[in-house]
Amino acid sequence: MTRELNRLSARKVASLEEPGRHADGGGLYLSISKDGRRRWVFLFRWKGKLREMGLGTPRDVPLARARESATRARELVASGKDPLEAKQAEREAKTFGMLADEFIEAMREQWRNDKHVAQWQMTLRDYAAPLRSLPVDAIGTDDVVRVLKPIWSKKSETASRLRGRIERVLDAAKAQGARTGENPARWRGHLELLLPKRQKLTRGHHKAMA
DSSP states (O other): OOOOOOOOOOOHHHHSSSSSSEEETTEEEEEEEEOOEEEEEEEEEEEEEEEEEEEEEETTTHHHHHHHHHHHHHHHHTTTHHHHHHHHHHHOOBBBBHHHHHHHHHHHGGSSSSHHHHHHIIIIIIITHHHHHHHHHGGHHHHHHHHHHHHHTHHHHHHHHHHHHHHHHHHHHHTTTTTOOOOOTTTTTTTGSOOOOOOOOOOOOOOOOO
């Protein structure tokens, strides 16, 4: 592994297509499989063996964030700790509630006003209460449906917003490496097959009553 750092650029990452490992330096590589799948990996030696740790895909994890993750991993190796074990322990400790609160704080500055922030906090605190104590990487479709079903027909607008907010928190968790796999809160091609379509409000003029 080369010690030279920051060999790639964001433009280079976007344009690379050749299968193989493309080094950014310090153990960080952009790995491209023969079928075109792209992901960040960190290579390190642990007890004499070369090991690999996945850091997410370039779509979810930009170059700068991948470098930050690689730096933390190098620091762990230097201190005598296995980055893979540390990552697993961190994933087990991260709950949906923790990630939801972190996401709201991260987005607070770019959202419109305090009322918008309060709405996010309320829905993810009250309506998503059954999810908050669950490890974020263990949340599945059944968990999401269980939260949405009680209000899906009675409070359709709130339920729709709640679903979208859960989806965004889980996407953010995946980008941070706290979970893997498909998002169980996505609508298209997934929850739309399990929940009825929302009833839209009727707009416009109505026939006069007799």
